[in-house]
Amino acid sequence: xxxxxxxxxxxxHPPVPSDRRLTVSAGQSGTHRLIADIWNRYGGLLGALGxxxxxxxxxxxxxxxxxxxxxxxxxxxxxxxxxxxxxFFNQWGKNNLAKFxxxxxxxxxRRWEGHRFRATPSxxxxxxxxxQSREWEVFQFAxxxxxxxxxxxxSMGAPQIMGFNFTVIGYAxxxxxxxxFSRSDRDQVIGFFx
Numbered sequence: 001x002x003x004x005x006x007x008x009x010x011x012x013h014p015p016v017p018s019d020r021r022l023t024v025s026a027g028q029s030g031t032h033r034l035i036a037d038i039w040n041r042y043g044g045l046l047g048a049l050g051x052x053x054x055x056x057x058x059x060x061x062x063x064x065x066x067x068x069x070x071x072x073x074x075x076x077x078x079x080x081x082x083x084x085x086x087x088f089f090n091q092w093g094k095n096n097l098a099k100f101x102x103x104x105x106x107x108x109x110r111r112w113e114g115h116r117f118r119a120t121p122s123x124x125x126x127x128x129x130x131x132q133s134r135e136w137e138v139f140q141f142a143x144x145x146x147x148x149x150x151x152x153x154x155s156m157g158a159p160q161i162m163g164f165n166f167t168v169i170g171y172a173x174x175x176x177x178x179x180x181f182s183r184s185d186r187d188q189v190i191g192f193f194x
Contacts, residue, residue, distance in 0.1 A: 016043025
């Protein structure tokens, strides 16, 4: 059974109550609009979690804004993800080097940069960060090679928690984390606090 900081808060709804909503005027910056949007969508839950943990909810709002722009799901309704080639290398590729090198690349000196992918060994390399449809294409391909390693190699949802951190936030498996985050932005916010 998963223990979570969200235990006991099942009846708290993520949106902030209407009397505590932030409004934005046309002249305010994009940052003000982003903060208001995140607070209005998740402030009810953030407030309750903040009280439970003695943490200012504004801190959580700020981190969600930086990590994902407060978005839990892409325009197509799927979980917002970022596939990390260098993490997939650590999880699977170093033991399957020839196959990995046919499909994935990263800068060996700055491993978090230069991520490229090709679906076939003779195909054209593509850059895929910045496009959710391409992130999903790469991720789904990686899942065919090793589902667990692929899921451990993505950051997920609004808090952009890496899959390899599934035990840190109380999940028995990365698949459990992926399924929960795919179902619910509420689970994502609670996972962030966990």
